[in-house]
Amino acid sequence: MKFLCAGAELAESSSRGFEIDGEKLFAVRRNGQVYVYINRCPHRGVGLEWTPDRFLDPSNSLIQCATHGALFLIEDGECVAGPCAGQSLTxxxxxxxxxxxxxxx
Structure with a gap:
């Protein structure tokens, strides 16, 4: 296991981007639980963030791809709307x- 960050550095209902060994990742905390995904949209392979550390939609309830607007469930990374519906984040x-x-x- 590799260290990502101190728990206090990922606030509730927030997201942060990271790079470890050349792999771009992001983490989201929701209801006290942490979820980590590879920062790559399954539609075009692009990074998801709007600006650094901004991976969530305006309501902070879904992960949103800045390029195509695809929406993903925080809990399992499943795409529920957009061009990659039915696919999932890694x-x-x-x-x-x-x-x-x-x-x-």
């Missing part, structure tokens, strides 16, 4: 402990 296994958030790469 999930990265993660865990959180007293030291922070860790990912399996």
């Amino acid at each position: 999930t990265i296994e993660c865990r959180e402990d007293a030291q922070g958030i860790w990912v399996s790469l």
Whole structure:
């Protein structure tokens, strides 16, 4: 497991981008749970963020691709609207402990 960040660095209902060993990732915290995905839209392979660390729609309830507006469920990365409906983001296994958030790469 590789260290991603301290838990306090990922606030509730927020997202952050990261790069570890050349792999671009992003993390979202929702209802106290952390979800981590590879930062790549399944439609065109582009990064998802609007601006640095901004991966969520205006309501902070869905992940949104800045390029095509595709919407993804935070909990499992499934695309529920847009050109890649039915596809999913690539999930990265993660865990959180007293030291922070860790990912399996």
